[in-house]
Amino acid sequence: MSDQNIPSYSELKKDMVPHFPDAEKVDLKSVLNKELVIHEFKEMPSTISEGKEYVVILAEDNGKKIFFNAGEVVLKQLKEVKSHLPIRAKITIEKGKRYYSLI
Numbered sequence: 001m002s003d004q005n006i007p008s009y010s011e012l013k014k015d016m017v018p019h020f021p022d023a024e025k026v027d028l029k030s031v032l033n034k035e036l037v038i039h040e041f042k043e044m045p046s047t048i049s050e051g052k053e054y055v056v057i058l059a060e061d062n063g064k065k066i067f068f069n070a071g072e073v074v075l076k077q078l079k080e081v082k083s084h085l086p087i088r089a090k091i092t093i094e095k096g097k098r099y100y101s102l103i
Contacts, residue, residue: 020058023065028100031068032091036061039086041078070100077102 046052055075
């Protein structure tokens, strides 16, 4: 097998992680405390902590489609309102807490 026929790690990883082709990937911290419209989310198993999950969220920020990752607390909250999507929400981190949540 020639080197040209061997897939790269980044090609394989791209196919394993959900992405939304029409949206820009952003860092969670860049959307903190902003009102977003959350359209969709996908649950993913953590590659860092066995048995844990994270969520990939498709949202709109002032009409711009974006997606970003969040942890289990946000995932749990989104599961509770899944049948009502899309929703408006802000992602925050409360003072003294170590996790993000929706308000």
